[in-house]
Amino acid sequence: MKKDMIAEAQNILNDNFQEIGYSIPSKGLYPFQWKWDSGFIAIGFAHYDMEKAKKEMKTLLNSQWKNGFIPHIVFHIETDSYFPGRDFHLSKLHPESNLDYPSTGMTQPPVLGFTLEKMYEIATDKDDVLTFIKDNIDQVYFNHQYFYNKRDPQNEGLVYIYHNWESGTDNSPIWDDIWKTMNPPQYTFERRDTTHVNSAQRPTNREYDHYLDIIELAKEHNYDDAKIAALSPFLVQDPLFNSMLIKSNDAMINLYKLIGGNQEKVAQLEQWQAKSKASFNAKLFDKELGAYIHYDLRNEKPIRFVSSSSFSPLFAGIPSTEQAAIIINTMMTKFGGEDMYLCASFDPTSDRFNPEKYWRGPVWINLNWLLYYGLKNYGYMTIAARVKSDSIEILSKAGFYEYFDARKSEYTIDAKGYGGGNFSWSAALFLDMLEN
Template sequence: MAKKPHSKIEQAKIVLEKNWQGSFTIPCEGLYPFQWNWDSGFIALGWAHINMDRAKQEIRSLLSGQWKNGFIPHILFHNESDSYFPGPEVHASYLSPHSPALKTSGITQPPVLGFVLEECFKISHNEELDFVREVFDAIYHNHHYFYTNRDPKNEGLVYICHNWEAGTDNTPVWDEIWKDLESPEYQLDRRDTKHVDASNRPSNREYQHYIHLIELFKSWKYDDGLIASNGPFLIQDPLFNAMLIKSNESLINLGNLLEKKEQVSQLRRWQQKAKESFNKKLYSKELGTYVYYDLRNERHLNYVSSSSFAPLFAGVPNQEIAEEMVRWYFEKGTFSGNKGQFLLCASFDPKSTSFDPKRYWRGPVWINLNWIIYRGLLRYGMKDVAEKIKHDTMYVLNKFGFYEYFDPRKEVLNTLDKGYGGNNFSWSAALYIDMLKNTNL
């Protein structure tokens, strides 16, 4: 008898199982062989629905690489692998007096652990309070790190110092920074282009800039003060800050349950200042959405990307601004196209000359940003548009499987038989599970 094919949700579970490494989950085999920070956060949400013990271990494993000052790096090199560049020898995190014995990178990623912890607690039907108590202080320490080391103007907005910290590695927004950066021609030993189509990845010249920033940080021994004073890449990113604000909100909720009065009071102070500054500084009246601010050159980077809509998830805009933003860009605007020719949500403005529907964060649809925006739309009661973005997300996952990212052009999707980037990608599978199973919405 022929073996019955697995359902899509069973296929998603298989992806997570295959990428499980005993104590953490890799994003995908070969291309990303280590533990990544925000990947693990989203992956934990998928595990929470099917194996809560693994969700907890995923978070514990990530926190095992936390630095003494509260910093959580973007890569933890628990294991050995030669399939990824740059590896631990390039990052040389040991140069920092704060680094742990575990080899890690010296840069971070969007801080999702706070809201991930609350989501896992809800998925457990509020039964995992002991685990919340176990990890709360470490996650709070991470927030304390950001507001005391990454906010030089004490305005409640933290900066990122490397494009990889944004998570949106090669968004065209960074082109404004790269054109003024004199990066040497480093010898690159790239491995990513051996695993996937090079035309879908950042260019070699972009990688020169990425490595140059790391070399600068190493020369300063990853000292935040020196980076803030001298780093050429100092950006207040709407996605990064929205994730921090949303995680603040979750830690306040969880801290109240744990009666962490002092930490909750501090979180509330950070939160109030952060939201006020976010709306005052990062909202563009001209564009009707949120943009990036270049601290080094004191200028706005007036580009619209999927990150521009992440503040919905954190409750940053008021209802009027939220509705105007969604109406302008999603209901009748450029991200859906005048005739709805684009899936929601492209990672960069489709009307821009820099839009590239195939190259990483320069245009393709990413499942984690769609999940963030979907949750944000529900928060503001915009159920019709929320269901549209959920429909488009599930469409590409059901049609092509659990790839890293997808083409946003509807007419092109009819000609394709797969997505872009890595296949059997963990957060695509994990968030598929969450979108199907989550009953807390």
């Protein structure tokens, strides 16, 4: 069975890889290049086709703006099969945008530092991959510099996101209370995602009004970071986003030391790390909830919900041993019932939990992958093994879909996953988990 699944996963990745050097997440639904998808996809490719892994990374890095920003979607082709596309986002409004690569004016979790490190760990030809890293790591460093210079208005070492799409967890219940502070107009638009996927599994049109309204505000100010920080109704310090940044900082410190030289960059990365980890634990750890939480920077208040993002700091080595024990206990108590697969994307004990709807409850393989490595980092081998076996069991029963029901009772003989089929990062991260 696993041999068949390996072949299927590789076929999916090869099939979704485009001639000009990037992968689409899933045919039909997602026709462009996504930032954090590409990082995860490169890790999968590294196990059997390092040249494709390098091209995946290089094509994304080519889209970098003059200020270090890397966009969340790069519109390599012209198509009206996805909304909102290049003509809505208009990245060219920013004076330092990359005019060769039309894109969005928002970003996604910064996974590229640890992707480079994983590629090196996986590589059989270490010298070849280290040469590639030497040629490209400074662009990733420049991206991190952008975050700390432009996205940390209180100089805390915690960066903000200004749009829910930047979180990667697009329609999480975490954002519900922020939407209540807004009253956007009803926009006229034609959804494309719901022509591919059951609308019950996707955000509503009214939710899209909020999403589009934030983009319109950013466009009105030419995607100027200072104006967005001052005016966006959505301004959040996200534990998942910041964990990815901190993990990628660590990876770059390791890689720069391996390369040699670069003492100033290593010293800067170490300074960012010290401040970021201290602020993260002081501000985002909620002892009463037993979890890391999001912080609403616009309204200066914590957002006190537990989600799979609450456990992502394990991947970055942020919690103390004591904090790790607390959050893992919370996870197993709320998310780890015998009738559930680990790990639902939102608290299954909450009345906001929806096991079928995008980021409101389904299991996502990329979050499970982070959790798997995080649990291993802290020595929780039995629970890590369960996350891995649950992930593989879901994929074997439902196929390489985008997201999955957390309830074991839903896996009848003809069970399928939700969202896009033949989904690239599900295939890529399956390959990596199987190797470990």
